[in-house]
Amino acid sequence: MSYSNEFRVKSGTKLNLAKIDPNYHGGFENEESVVDELTKYSQRLEELQAVMYAENKHALLVVLQAMDGGGKDGTIYHVMSAMNPQGCNVVSFKVPTTEELAHDFLWRIHKQIPRKGQITVFNRSHYEDVLVVRVHNLVPEDVWSKRYNEINAFEHALTNAGITIIKFFLHIDKDEQLRRFRDRLNDSGKQWKISESDYGEREYWDDYQQAYMDALSKCSFNYSPWYIIPANHKWFRNLAVSQILVETLEGLKMKYPEPSVDLEAIRKLYHAEVMETSGMEAVELMKAVENQEPKQSKKKSKKKKKK
Numbered sequence: 001m002s003y004s005n006e007f008r009v010k011s012g013t014k015l016n017l018a019k020i021d022p023n024y025h026g027g028f029e030n031e032e033s034v035v036d037e038l039t040k041y042s043q044r045l046e047e048l049q050a051v052m053y054a055e056n057k058h059a060l061l062v063v064l065q066a067m068d069g070g071g072k073d074g075t076i077y078h079v080m081s082a083m084n085p086q087g088c089n090v091v092s093f094k095v096p097t098t099e100e101l102a103h104d105f106l107w108r109i110h111k112q113i114p115r116k117g118q119i120t121v122f123n124r125s126h127y128e129d130v131l132v133v134r135v136h137n138l139v140p141e142d143v144w145s146k147r148y149n150e151i152n153a154f155e156h157a158l159t160n161a162g163i164t165i166i167k168f169f170l171h172i173d174k175d176e177q178l179r180r181f182r183d184r185l186n187d188s189g190k191q192w193k194i195s196e197s198d199y200g201e202r203e204y205w206d207d208y209q210q211a212y213m214d215a216l217s218k219c220s221f222n223y224s225p226w227y228i229i230p231a232n233h234k235w236f237r238n239l240a241v242s243q244i245l246v247e248t249l250e251g252l253k254m255k256y257p258e259p260s261v262d263l264e265a266i267r268k269l270y271h272a273e274v275m276e277t278s279g280m281e282a283v284e285l286m287k288a289v290e291n292q293e294p295k296q297s298k299k300k301s302k303k304k305k306k307k
């Protein structure tokens with residue numbers, strides 16, 4: 001099953017989030033039944049990121065949006081823990097500062113776009129400027145309503161510059177949000193996330209859903225797709241996000257660059273060095289071992305804790 005096809009928002013289609021089941025979990029029964037698949041995707045993600053970093057040709061921007069409690073932090077934890085910190089980073093967008101508000105809304109975003117070889121995950125993004133800003137009338141309608149086109153032009157320019165963009169909306173329902181608020185209250189490790197606005201914002205649930213439907217349908221294209229991920233089940237959410245990421249990265253057909261040196265010449269230098277330090281016997285032993293080992297480096301993947 002390819003979740004890319006299943007969950008991709010088709011460009012220009014009218015969306016009805018109420019008709020998309022946030023409890024959906026594919027053909028899987030429960031958390032245990034996805035462990036093997038998840039491990040496979042995590043390992044593949046680790047390999048693909050290593051090639052992306054080495055090749056230094058592509059960049060990946062992952063945008064995460066959700067209602068409060070939708071699971072952005074958990075998704076980031078899951079996805080990023082498969083990666084080498086050297087090649088990736090996370091940027092969280094909060095209420096804009098005075099300095100940020102004194103610029104156009106894309107100013108703070110553009111500064112955080114990944115450079116070649118890097119993966120950046122946005123925890124909230126420029127879409128807040130057509131979501132919270134619209135729901136709370138933080139700017140007049142004639143300002144926010146132009147932003148869909150501005151976002152599309154911006155993202156198009158980024159993809160022309162070699163950046164792959166992929167956007168996930170983690171879709172939960174109102175009951176699940178309340179369950180997660182309860183978990184936050186009862187878990188001392190999560191209490192720090194509680195915000196006074198959480199319950200106030202719930203009152204605007206329908207307005208947010210409407211704003212999401214507009215943003216997702218107006219701003220999803222082949223070059224910069226939105227995916228709606230059924231996210232009431234965290235394990236299914238992680239599975240779907242991982243699979244789509246793997247598929248997207250595989251589509252880039254990346255490969256390790258050719259070595260810039262003459263490997264045979266370097267190998268001779270190395271053997272000479274070993275002989276000088278440890279003698280001929282060590283070189284023979286080493287050659288025998290080299291002949292037995294597979295030539296390709298195999299990285300062991302870390303076994304992850306689930307979140």
Ligand code: AMP
Pocket residue numbers: 093094095096124125128129132133138195
């Ligand atoms: P959190 O992600 O829970 O730390 O909260 C960040 C808060 O910043 C959320 O309430 C967002 O709605 C808010 N926020 C992010 N971007 C913007 C923006 N462009 N304008 C206004 N509020 C924003």
Ligand code: MG
Pocket residue numbers: 068193195
């Ligand atoms: Mg919050």
